[in-house]
Amino acid sequence: MPGVDGERNPFQPNLVRIASAHDETPDVQTLQLEFLDPEVARQFRWEPGQFAEYSVFGVGESVLTLANSPTRAQHVECTLRAVGKVTRAIGALSVGQVLGFRGPYGNWFPVEQWRERNLVFVGGGIGMAALRAPLQFVLDKRADYGEILVLNGARSIADLVYKDEMNEWQAVDGVRVVRTVDPGGEAEGWDGEVGLIPNVFERLGLAPDGRVVIVCGPPVMMHYMYLALEKTGFGPDQVVTTLESKMKCGLGLCGRCNIGRSFVCREGPVYTWAQVRALPEDS
Amino acid sequence: MTGWRLSGAELTRWLEDLLRGGTRVIAPVDEDGRRVFKAVDDPARVCLASGKTRWSPKEFVFPKTEALFSYAVQADGVTLRAASVDAAEQVLFGVRPCDAAGLARLDATFLGGEIDPLYARRRDLTTVVSLGCAEAEPECFCTAVGGSPGGEEGSDLQLLPAGEGWLVRPLTPKGERLAASLSTWAAKASDEEWEQARASVRRVEESIRHSAVAREWASILEASFDSPVWEALGRRCLGCSICTYVCPSCSCFDVNDNGTASCGERCRSWDSCTFALFTRQASGHNPRPTQASRYRQRVLHKFAYYPQRYEGRFMCVGCGRCVAMCPVGMDIQEAVRMAVEAPRGSGDAGR
Numbered sequence: 001m002p003g004v005d006g007e008r009n010p011f012q013p014n015l016v017r018i019a020s021a022h023d024e025t026p027d028v029q030t031l032q033l034e035f036l037d038p039e040v041a042r043q044f045r046w047e048p049g050q051f052a053e054y055s056v057f058g059v060g061e062s063v064l065t066l067a068n069s070p071t072r073a074q075h076v077e078c079t080l081r082a083v084g085k086v087t088r089a090i091g092a093l094s095v096g097q098v099l100g101f102r103g104p105y106g107n108w109f110p111v112e113q114w115r116e117r118n119l120v121f122v123g124g125g126i127g128m129a130a131l132r133a134p135l136q137f138v139l140d141k142r143a144d145y146g147e148i149l150v151l152n153g154a155r156s157i158a159d160l161v162y163k164d165e166m167n168e169w170q171a172v173d174g175v176r177v178v179r180t181v182d183p184g185g186e187a188e189g190w191d192g193e194v195g196l197i198p199n200v201f202e203r204l205g206l207a208p209d210g211r212v213v214i215v216c217g218p219p220v221m222m223h224y225m226y227l228a229l230e231k232t233g234f235g236p237d238q239v240v241t242t243l244e245s246k247m248k249c250g251l252g253l254c255g256r257c258n259i260g261r262s263f264v265c266r267e268g269p270v271y272t273w274a275q276v277r278a279l280p281e282d283s
Numbered sequence: 284m285t286g287w288r289l290s291g292a293e294l295t296r297w298l299e300d301l302l303r304g305g306t307r308v309i310a311p312v313d314e315d316g317r318r319v320f321k322a323v324d325d326p327a328r329v330c331l332a333s334g335k336t337r338w339s340p341k342e343f344v345f346p347k348t349e350a351l352f353s354y355a356v357q358a359d360g361v362t363l364r365a366a367s368v369d370a371a372e373q374v375l376f377g378v379r380p381c382d383a384a385g386l387a388r389l390d391a392t393f394l395g396g397e398i399d400p401l402y403a404r405r406r407d408l409t410t411v412v413s414l415g416c417a418e419a420e421p422e423c424f425c426t427a428v429g430g431s432p433g434g435e436e437g438s439d440l441q442l443l444p445a446g447e448g449w450l451v452r453p454l455t456p457k458g459e460r461l462a463a464s465l466s467t468w469a470a471k472a473s474d475e476e477w478e479q480a481r482a483s484v485r486r487v488e489e490s491i492r493h494s495a496v497a498r499e500w501a502s503i504l505e506a507s508f509d510s511p512v513w514e515a516l517g518r519r520c521l522g523c524s525i526c527t528y529v530c531p532s533c534s535c536f537d538v539n540d541n542g543t544a545s546c547g548e549r550c551r552s553w554d555s556c557t558f559a560l561f562t563r564q565a566s567g568h569n570p571r572p573t574q575a576s577r578y579r580q581r582v583l584h585k586f587a588y589y590p591q592r593y594e595g596r597f598m599c600v601g602c603g604r605c606v607a608m609c610p611v612g613m614d615i616q617e618a619v620r621m622a623v624e625a626p627r628g629s630g631d632a633g634r
Binding site for chain 2: 008009010011012013015036055056057058059060061062083084085087098100218219245246248249251252253254255256258259260261266280281282
């Protein structure tokens with residue numbers, strides 16, 4: 001019987017084992033994954049901002065960003081919130097269990113173009129996961145970049161991700177970390193900001209000159225964030241985001257991630273604000 | 284002009300030869316009052332009379348559901364096995380020119396960028412024999428989108444009606460292979476006979492009174508995104524998705540696991556942009572939250588986005604099935620025209 005055996009079947013995943021799992025929040029965890037096939041591990045390459053399809057056999061696939069920088073390639077890492085069918089199933093697995101993994105897909109952050117520039121990373125909620133890879137990348141090449149500001153927020157203190165890492169990043173010369181929680185999400189002893197990310201961003205009073213803003217968060221935050229950027233004088237070419245749409249194939253075939261002419265899995269997920277503005281409001 | 288003239292009996296003989304040689308022949312048959320494509324073993328069942336099948340033949344190259352690979356999870360590990368394409372060499376026989384063009388549109392999607400190996404394998408094994416139309420049906424509008432009742436796109440071998448019989452002519456090397464036996468016994472068709480057949484195709488073309496959809500409209504349609512026209516159209520759409528399932532060029536699919544935690548298959552199945560779940564994310568956010576935004580996506584994908592990606596061709600071949608089968612009588616051509624003619628509004632179909 002003729003088959004596709006021997007040809008590359010882009011839907012068939014590689015197998016990865018959960019090497020470690022770290023709880024970020026009550027429903028968010030970061031997994032370190034290792035390929036079962038050492039040859040696949042040796043050849044696997046990715047760029048900061050690319051994504052992959054992760055799957056639990058019998059449950060299905062889910063698209064998630066590759067949450068670590070290729071400069072830290074001992075493992076592939078993903079940070080996921082257990083909110084859908086597949087992410088809940090992944091969240092219920094234990095260390096040592098096996099997942100399907102295919103990728104990397106999509107474009108990536110233009111980290112080369114950012115050299116010498118001052119960078120502002122703005123991550124809301126689980127959106128911070130999509131910024132971790134480019135952030136780690138520029139931290140690992142610290143001398144190539146200017147000042148780095150990380151503005152990270154969540155609904156409450158308990159919902160903030162990467163708590164330990166934020167402290168490490170804060171300690172690096174020329175790096176400033178600002179954390180904020182939504183009003184009502186604070187508690188006794190909280191020494192961060194209280195306020196919605198776009199408001200805190202405005203309060204920071206950053207001069208747009210020479211800065212690049214890399215921003216990712218839930219749709220409602222993005223809406224107000226763009227207004228805040230406009231108000232504070234940032235231009236559409238100096239703002240970069242990543243549109244993590246629902247996807248099934250990752251290959252530009254299944255048809256659900258397109259926004260106008262653009263397929264997020266193929267032309268994205270990374271877009272400048274200028275590019276986002278040229279797309280129909282379908283994201 | 285090469286090609287042959289076949290009487291009804293000779294056409295039957297040709298099909299018998301193909302079947303005897305082990306070729307899988309898929310052709311229109313009348314079954315329970317409906318015309319459908321089916322694998323046949325008896326040429327007498329093949330129905331080449333006027334009219335089109337209820338469904339396009341796309342499922343024979345892009346099945347409604349197919350396994351991508353199988354998995355087995357055991358204590359000592361996970362085994363994945365590549366999918367086997369369960370297709371033999373097949374002939375899609377008696378495919379209307381609109382449906383043959385639909386296959387060419389699917390080719391652009393599945394083979395034009397990232398090559399889909401399952402589709403490619405089935406397509407490799409498939410030879411398409413198109414069947415020119417002796418008359419048009421009320422819903423037909425192929426001529427409005429660049430097609431013709433005698434169109435050749437997507438076809439390996441062309442059959443045109445000629446009086447009581449047929450003219451047949453290969454258009455590709457695959458078609459030549461299929462027609463190889465004809466050269467030993469069939470009568471050659473004359474230029475005059477071809478001219479007559481073409482003249483009757485032209486008469487059918489003229490009977491289709493839908494005015495052309497212009498390629499230049501793609502950008503106008505793209506700019507209609509915020510027009511209130513979509514809200515008005517969306518109010519009628521039920522979101523039942525029949526338009527996408529009967530469409531010869533719709534290609535969206537879902538990927539889902541069919542099995543248990545220990546064994547099963549990862550499959551893909553036809554899906555539809557008219558369903559809310561198509562784009563709804565796990566968080567509950569839906570980029571296309573209204574039926575209006577989903578209907579707009581379907582029309583703009585076919586008439587604005589696809590043409591700008593694939594050399595100006597529409598992702599619509601004018602078969603009219605979506606028009607004929609829509610339970611609320613929506614007409615995609617009418618929608619295109621309304622959107623093109625609508626003033627650019629500041630309506631809010633999307634959110």
